[in-house]
Amino acid sequence: MRILLINPNTSLAMTERMVESATRSLAPDIELVAMTADRGMPYIASRAEALLAGATTLEMIAQHHAGMDAVVIGAFGDPGLIAARELFDLPITAMAEAAMLTACMLGPRFGIVTFSPVMTAWYEDAVSLSGLNGRCAGIRVPDSGFGSIDRVQHELETELTELCCRAAVDDKADAVILAGAPLTGLAARIAERVPVPLVDPLDAAIGQAALLARLHTRPARAGRFARPGSKPATGITPALAAWIEHRVDLIEVPPAEM
Template sequence: MRILLLNPNTSMDVTDLLLSAGREAASARTEIVPLTAPRGVPYIATRAEAQIGGAIALEMLAEHSRNVDAAIIAAFGDPGLFAARELFDIPVVGMAEAAMLTACMLGRRFSIVTFARALGPWYQECVEMHGLRERCAGIRMLDGAFRSISNVQDEKEALLVELANRAVREDEADVIILAGAPLAGLAAKVKAKIPVPVVDQVAAAVKQAEALVALAPRKATAGTFRRPDPKPTVGLPDALGRHIEHRNGSEAGTSRKEKRP
């Protein structure tokens, strides 16, 4: 099984963190295929940046989806997730949705803990997008500057643990999610310091991607996630244009395994 781990921002160091956490969680026969956005921003923190990252994620998926069994959009706000599920026939997992659904199986309500105040509004809208507002006890954010996006989890570890414990005490959170791609892998390091389950966002996404591949769901041909009818495009990258126009064998319904002779 091959799972595309798609980082829709430009930080290779963050991709390395995601890859390490993904490989740690993956089954022995699962290959994690990392991919970093060729342009955009070092990390996504605002609505505008999420729109940019979502569009780039679609371009990356159009180029690489035929060579993998599933894909993970590895940014916590899930930019481009629903659009990707419309266009592509492989399972596409959002890191935020995977973490939150996993948290819902571990407790009544979860709190999200992250490293920057700018992320709060986007994450709140992500919770609502996935219909989980009633299950979210709160979003806790650090308020200070950080030196480096690639080292923020080491720099802010103690403060993040303190914030998580406040969420348990004050929000009555049953589960903690350490949110944001730069925090990939941190849950395993700090879980003993927090008295409730701590969900690793990447591990949750990898395990759910593996499960979806094993379940072998068909691509929808009805409902809101059916593939849109073909439409002419102008100026889009060729791979994405082919998917939207249904050109050159890009039609839905052919998985990587089915394309083998």
């Protein structure tokens, strides 16, 4: 099985960390093919940035989805997820939705802990989009700032661990999600220090993508996620334009390095 991991952030170091973390729990028959956005922001932190990253995500999927069994969008606010499911025929998961649905299987209420207050409103939107407002115990963020996005989980490890504990004890969360691609891998490192289960969003997204691929679900031909009809597309990348236009001469680009 081949799973395409799209990092809509432009940080190659972030992609490498996600691959390293995911490999620890990856099933032996799964090959993870990782791609990093070549334009945009080092890390997405707002609704506006997510909108831009969503378009890039669609372009990257159009370019590289041939030969893949599923796609994972590696950003917690799930930029481009709904549109991607509408356009493409293979299973697509993303970190926020997958983490929340996984947390709901661990208990009635989940908490979210992230590293920057800038992202709180965007993450609240992600909870609403999944229809899980009633099961979210709240979002907690450290008071401290950080110096490097590539080192943020190490810089704020003590504060993030304490917030996970407070989410469990004060907010009555039955599971806690460590939100944001830069926190990938932290859940495994601090799990013994937190009294409730921790959810790593990337592990959840990859696990659910693999499950959907193994179920061999057929693409929707009717309803809300039926692929839209063809129409002319101007000024967008050739692969995405070809897919939107339903052309048989789809431009496929071989997978590149991360």
